Amino acid sequence: MDARISFADRLKTMQGDQPLDACPVRQVMQGIFGKWSTLLLQALGERPYRFGELRRLVPDISQRMLTQTLRDLERDGYVYRKVLPSKPPRVEYGLTALGASMLGPLTDLVVWASDNFAAVDAARRRFDADEAAGASGSG
Amino acid sequence: MDARISFADRLKTMQGDQPLDACPVRQVMQGIFGKWSTLLLQALGERPYRFGELRRLVPDISQRMLTQTLRDLERDGYVYRKVLPSKPPRVEYGLTALGASMLGPLTDLVVWASDNFAAVDAARRRFDADEAAGASGSG
C-alpha cells in the first residue's frame, strides 16, 4: 500500500458515509495507545508470559488494569490467552500473528521515542520557560 | 540504534533509578497518542494549516480540544505556531523538523491500522460472540 497518499483526501473519503468518529483507523489506534497497551505488547514481543510474570515485569500496573488491558488486546486479536490445566491455575499470554505484525511498526515508533526523548524534553522545558517568562514578565 | 535489543532488559534498566512511571519513552508516547494528536499530525504532514482550516478539516473536534492538542504538540516540539500579523489575526500551524521525523514511524503505524482494521474488527466480533455464548450458554 502507498503510505503517502493524501491524508486529507482519505479523511474526506471517510467522512463521506461515516461520522468521522467511527473512522476504523482511529478505532484501531485507540486500542494500541492505552497507557499500558504499548508496554505489554513490547513485553510479549519477547516471549509469552504468565499473568504474574507480567505483574512483576511491570510493577506499577494495577492488577485491575493488567487484566483489562490484556483482555482488550485479546479482543482485538493481538494477544492469545492459553489456560494451562495445572493445579494452581496458570495462564499464558502471547502475541498472535496479527499482534506480531503490528509490533513492527509500533516498535519503530518506540525506538523513535527512545532516540528523541531528549529533544522532546528540551522542547518542553523551553516552552514552559517561555510561558512563565511571558506570564510574569510585566508583573 | 539497535531496535531489537531486549525490551525486558531495557525495562529493568529504567526501573533501576526511576519509578517506571517516569519512563521517558512512555512520556513521549503519551504525547503522540491522544485522541486527536495522531489525526492532527497527519494533517499537518501534508502542509501547514490555519486554525480554522483544521477545524473544518476535522469537524468533530471541539475548539477547546483543537487548541489544547495543538498546544501540547507545540510544547513537545512537533509543531510550530506562527502568528501572521494581519488584520483579522491568522495563525498558521505546521510541522517542525522533529515533528516531521516522527511522522514517518507514526504514519507506518497508521498505514498498518488502515491495512488491518478488518482483521481487528473480525477479532472483536469473534471475541464478543464467544463471550455472549459463554455467558448465556449454561443458563
Next chain:
DNA sequence: CGGAATCCGAAAGGATACTG
C-alpha cells in the same frame, strides 16, 4: 479569526477486598 475560561458529564485508572 483565534483563542481563553468555566462548567459538567464520561471515561480511564488506582486501591482494596473478595473468589475459585
Next chain:
DNA sequence: CAGTATCCTTTCGGATTCCG
C-alpha cells in the same frame, strides 16, 4: 495463581460563554 467486583479519584473531552 489468576482473576472479579466495588469504590473512588483523576483525567479527558464536549458545550458554552466571553475576549482581543
